[in-house]
Structures are given as structure tokens and as C-alpha cells.
Amino acid sequence: MSTRHTPVLIVGGSLVGLSLSALLAQHEVPHLLVESHAGTAIHPRAASFHQRTMEVFRGLGIQEAVEAAAAREFVQNGAIVAVESLGGKQLATFFANFNAGVEDLSPTARLFITQVGLEPVLRDRAVELGAEHLFHTELVSLTPHADHVAAALRPRDGGEPFEVTADYVVAADGAHSGIREQLGLPMTGHGDFADCVTIYFRADLRELIGDRNLSVVYVNHPDLLGFFRFSLDAQSGFLAVFATFDADGARDSNPSHDLQTDRCLELVRTALGGGDDLPVEVESVQYWSAGAATAQSLRSGRVLLAGDAGHVMPPTGGFGGNTGVADAHNLAWKLALVHRGIAGPELLDTYDAERRPIAELTVEQAYTRYVLRVDPSLPQDDLQPQLDDPSIELGGLHRSSAVSGDDVVEPPLQDPREARWSVGARAPHHWVDEARTVSTLDLTAGGFALLLPEGFETSRVAAESFAAQIGLPVTVHPLAADSAIGAPGAVLIRPDGVVAWTSSSPSAAADEIAHTFERLLCRSETEAVPV
Structure with a gap:
């Protein structure tokens, strides 16, 4: 088996892995990214990106490219609402305009773009800056040592297996991280609480949407709970279903089991509220679990966890992908300075010290929103009060030896509208x-x-x-x-x-x-x- 060395090996080439790759390349850190899939995302996940994430992309020089890609997918600055059905009664408004009240907090704006539109931009920028990516390549095994990590890799097209040794490995391999499991890093929190399904469909939605600019539409129907996203031309969309109810009102939090095409059509038509004869075509179905948990540590020796590998949260609030990009942003410069011998290796300990408390808080905030917006039947004994969205997105406070000051206090948030130069804050x-x-x-x-x-x-x-x-x-x-x-x-x-x-x-x-x-x-x- 042939062997090669790289300072940093990134396992996982989705949103977080690609963001880290672009950031490391910007810092001129040689690295290798491997991804088991043949290319970037094909399902439109993680559509909501906050100002802090857009600031990271601005620093990478891709703000305009991301904004242009977003404009090709969605009308921006839409509302986030709750309805009984799209064509029925509106129950609540969470955001009348996605950027209302935060316009002056950043040189960037919140926007909606799916990973289908975003990941190619990140991949192109990383490669442009000198990154090396191997897609369609899977991790076979990982062996940590005191002074390096050995990874056995295998091309999925039948090519010869090979070994890569790395000074550090970043696991960006998702919510079901095999690396996290191998390292024995347990997850703590609420665990999984729903086996959900996302139904991708085509239908003419123009009449049902009307002149409304809707970014996210939560559906609280007597027969189901979920949310919609619609395409720019209002000819397609997806419905994520969290739960269904039978005729007696009994709840099923596992709607993904035994889901046939006819049942998918029924769920979409019910949520749309356009009648049983509304022409709908189901294109594909994706199954996933809603959960809320954080790894007990984001570091084990020379292996570090980033994104969903280190924390999982429900989509309520749109915090998941943004939290992963923040992980990459925090980690990249530290890896760069350690690699160049400018910083001591202990600097990498500050990654867990800084990111895990913020991730834990964000996970709990996503869970609070899920309970309040989607499923009030879930336990609420230890439910955190819902905190201010801009503070979660922009106000995280970092506590470690990589900041020098005494004004970092609990909870690890401050209001960014106060524009204070607090040590540990953005x-x-x-x-x-x-x-x-x-x-x-x-x-x-x-x-x-x-x-x-x-x-x-x-x-x-x-x-x-x-x-x-x-x-x-x-x-x-x-x-x-x-x-x-x-x-x-x-x-x-x-x-x-x-x-x-x-x-x-x-x-x-x-x-x-x-x-x-x-x-x-x-x-x-x-x-x-x-x-």
C-alpha cells in the first residue's frame, strides 16, 4: 500500500469540510480533503445562512459569488411563518423579513441558499487557493498515534487503496460520524426524537403562494407537522415532515417508516391545502433523524470534530450549518499557526474550550424552537428559554487561553447591537x-x-x-x-x-x-x- 503525508487530513467534503478546506488554503496550509460521495450535495439542505457565516465567506472573497448563487435559487429576505396549510390560515409570523433589524450589524446579510448551490462555490474557491480534494474516496480505518494519525483510504471506483499520514485529522463526516464513534466520544443531550422525511416534489404553486415572499413555511396541520421551502419559479419545493397524526389525533413521530408514493402525495397535498386534485409529482424522498446533542469533547489527541460530527440539532432556527462553518473558522487559523511552528500545539485545545460551550447553547436553542414551534409534547422540564436570534448568530463569547481578558461572563452570549469591544466577542x-x-x-x-x-x-x-x-x-x-x-x-x-x-x-x-x-x-x- 502506497503512503503519503499531509499536514491536515479533512474527512468529509460537504459544507463544513469544504469551508475548512477553503480557509486552510487561504492560510496556505497544505492539506487533503477526502469525501466518499462522487461530488457535492444533490439534495437542497441547510438553506439558511446567517450573517456570521456570510462574513466568513466575505473573508474568503466569495461573498458576491454566494449571493449570486443564492439569487438563482430563492427570492431573498422573505418571511418565516407558520400556517395551517399554505393555502389556509396563517398562524404566526417569526420573521416578517429575514434581515429585519440586523441590517446594520454586519457588512453582510442573511440569505437563503441550499448546499446544492453553495458547495460548488466553496469547492471552486478552495481548489483555486491550492487545496487538494479526493471525492469518491472513502475512509477505511483511522489509527491515531502520539505524533501522527494514519488513515487507510480507498477509491470507490475500484482503484488501489492507499495510506495517508497526517499531523492532524478533522472529522467533518456528519451526524453519524464513524470517526467520532471510533474515538469513543459520546454525545450528550436530548438524543434523537423523530425519524423525519423530506419529500421533494414538483407542482405549480404560484396561485397558492400569491404575492407573498415566503422563505420558510412551518405547517401546523391537524394531520401533520413540518415545513416547506419553494423554488424561485414556484414550480417545485420540498416538504420536511416531523410528525403525522391519525384520525383520533394520535401522534406518530416517525413518519418515515413505510412511506409509499401515494402517502407522500397525500402529505404534500394536505400541507399545500390546494385540494386532492392538485397535480403533484414526487421526485425523491430523503430520510433523516431530528436530534439535539453535543459530543463530550471536540478533540481526541490529534483528531478534531467539526460540524455535525461534533453537534447535531433540529433545523428549527437554521443554526446547524452555520455552527459548523463557525467551527471551521475557529479551527483553521489555529491549525495554520501550529503547523507553521508559530503557536504551540496547546493552541488546539482552545478549539474545544471555545466552540463546545457555544455549540451546546446553540443546540439547546434549536431544541427549544423545535419544542415550541413543532412538538410541545416533548419534555420541557429543562427547556432553555428562547434567546435572541442575533445574539446567537453574532454574539458568542469565547473563553480560553486564546483570549486575554476578564470580562467574559455567563451565558456565553452578548447582544451584538450594543457594539461592545468585549474580549472574547466578535x-x-x-x-x-x-x-x-x-x-x-x-x-x-x-x-x-x-x-x-x-x-x-x-x-x-x-x-x-x-x-x-x-x-x-x-x-x-x-x-x-x-x-x-x-x-x-x-x-x-x-x-x-x-x-x-x-x-x-x-x-x-x-x-x-x-x-x-x-x-x-x-x-x-x-x-x-x-x-
Whole structure:
């Protein structure tokens, strides 16, 4: 069996794996991505993408490409509502406009795009930046060692098996992660609570939709619970069914069992409310489980879990795919600096410390929305109160040695509308040019950004000197005295847009900078390795 080496092996080439691949390629980290399927997604899953995810795509240089692909699939900025049926009574409005109230929080907007439309954009960008992908290639076995991980791989077209050794492996192999199971990392939470089905269909929906711009339509019908998404031309869509009810009102939370075409047609017509004679063609059916759980750890030695491999949640709220992209964003720069010898390997411990609490909270929020919107019969004894959507999407606070400050408090969220420069939080968005084209979130450009007001000249010299010694990418941005961004003095922003450190004292900042970088990069046992 032939053997090759790669610094990072990504197992899984869907949304999260491709996002991580593009980010690693942007950081110039050699890596290999393997995916068992022959190509990118063929089922339109994960249609809701939040501003934080779009900020990641903006940093990758693909914001416009993603927006264009989204416009080819859906009319944007639609409503999220609950109805008895599409043609029947409207029961609730969760969002009248998907971006209402968050327009000024980011240089980007929330949008709807399926993985069918998004994944090719990510794949093309990753390859353009130098990534290597092997699709139609499956993982046969994974053997962790103290100083590397060995992976046996096999092409699914009958080619010869081969072995890859990697410094680190990222498991992005989905909710039923074989790698997670092999490592013995248990999932904790609510587990699976419904065996669901998604029915992809064709029908002329123009009359039923009318002049409404509907992004997501929850269906709370006496016969079924689920939600709709419709195509741009209103000629097709899908219905995800969570539960069905019999004539006596008895609930079946496993609607996917023994589901024949006639039953699929019946469910779609019932949810549409257009009558039993409405022409409907079922194109395909996909089965899946609704669950809410988080792995007890996102790291085991040199193997790290990302996306659904580390946390699963129901689709209510649209948090699942966004949480996975946030994992990739947090992990990529850390892998890059460890690979280059600039940071100590302990920096990777901060991935679990930072991401798992945020993922756990997000899982619980998705579960709360599922119970309140879909299935109030589920246990509510330990149900978390529903929190503010923008705070979940943009306000996560990171707690680890990779941030330096004392103002990170429970719960791990803050309101992004307060635009505070809190250590551990995403840097608030402010336009820094008169043309409103450059955001504070654009300043990292793949490395650290150090914002310095007037009077911090010695801090600039100290930062640039230290960065040059170890090869750390740091860009210094002077702030004018009349800057409107509200920075509390010197501000250090990590490559993932998180505020890592602040100082209000010019003299203290200059003295602290080298020590702060050493601590943030976990360099206590790492010699400087110029690049």
C-alpha cells in the first residue's frame, strides 16, 4: 500500500469540510480533503445562512459569488411563518423579513441558499487557493498515534487503496460520524426524537403562494407537522415532515417508516391545502433523524470534530450549518499557526474550550424552537428559554487561553447591537472608510489586526518587532482621534474576527504586547520559528 503525508487530513467534503478546506488554503496550509460521495450535495439542505457565516465567506472573497448563487435559487429576505396549510390560515409570523433589524450589524446579510448551490462555490474557491480534494474516496480505518494519525483510504471506483499520514485529522463526516464513534466520544443531550422525511416534489404553486415572499413555511396541520421551502419559479419545493397524526389525533413521530408514493402525495397535498386534485409529482424522498446533542469533547489527541460530527440539532432556527462553518473558522487559523511552528500545539485545545460551550447553547436553542414551534409534547422540564436570534448568530463569547481578558461572563452570549469591544466577542462591525466598503471585520485579512489610537506609537513598534521575530502575520491599523468605531484603546483582533485583547493605557500596552502574544499563542513551550 502506497503512503503519503499531509499536514491536515479533512474527512468529509460537504459544507463544513469544504469551508475548512477553503480557509486552510487561504492560510496556505497544505492539506487533503477526502469525501466518499462522487461530488457535492444533490439534495437542497441547510438553506439558511446567517450573517456570521456570510462574513466568513466575505473573508474568503466569495461573498458576491454566494449571493449570486443564492439569487438563482430563492427570492431573498422573505418571511418565516407558520400556517395551517399554505393555502389556509396563517398562524404566526417569526420573521416578517429575514434581515429585519440586523441590517446594520454586519457588512453582510442573511440569505437563503441550499448546499446544492453553495458547495460548488466553496469547492471552486478552495481548489483555486491550492487545496487538494479526493471525492469518491472513502475512509477505511483511522489509527491515531502520539505524533501522527494514519488513515487507510480507498477509491470507490475500484482503484488501489492507499495510506495517508497526517499531523492532524478533522472529522467533518456528519451526524453519524464513524470517526467520532471510533474515538469513543459520546454525545450528550436530548438524543434523537423523530425519524423525519423530506419529500421533494414538483407542482405549480404560484396561485397558492400569491404575492407573498415566503422563505420558510412551518405547517401546523391537524394531520401533520413540518415545513416547506419553494423554488424561485414556484414550480417545485420540498416538504420536511416531523410528525403525522391519525384520525383520533394520535401522534406518530416517525413518519418515515413505510412511506409509499401515494402517502407522500397525500402529505404534500394536505400541507399545500390546494385540494386532492392538485397535480403533484414526487421526485425523491430523503430520510433523516431530528436530534439535539453535543459530543463530550471536540478533540481526541490529534483528531478534531467539526460540524455535525461534533453537534447535531433540529433545523428549527437554521443554526446547524452555520455552527459548523463557525467551527471551521475557529479551527483553521489555529491549525495554520501550529503547523507553521508559530503557536504551540496547546493552541488546539482552545478549539474545544471555545466552540463546545457555544455549540451546546446553540443546540439547546434549536431544541427549544423545535419544542415550541413543532412538538410541545416533548419534555420541557429543562427547556432553555428562547434567546435572541442575533445574539446567537453574532454574539458568542469565547473563553480560553486564546483570549486575554476578564470580562467574559455567563451565558456565553452578548447582544451584538450594543457594539461592545468585549474580549472574547466578535469585533463589532463599523465601516472604516467613507465609501462604506471596508468593515472592521475586514481588517484581519488572514492574520491578526492591531487597532491603535493616537498615542500608542510604542505599542506599534513592540507589536511589529515581536511579529517579525516569529513570523506572525499582524497588520497594524492606526485610528484617527475622531474615529467613530468606539475602540477602548488598543484592540487586538484574531484572524477569526474575535477580540483577543484590549488595553486603554499606551505605556502598559507596549509592555504587555509580547507577553500577550506569547500567552494567546500558547508559546510557553515553543521556540520561535521564523517563517
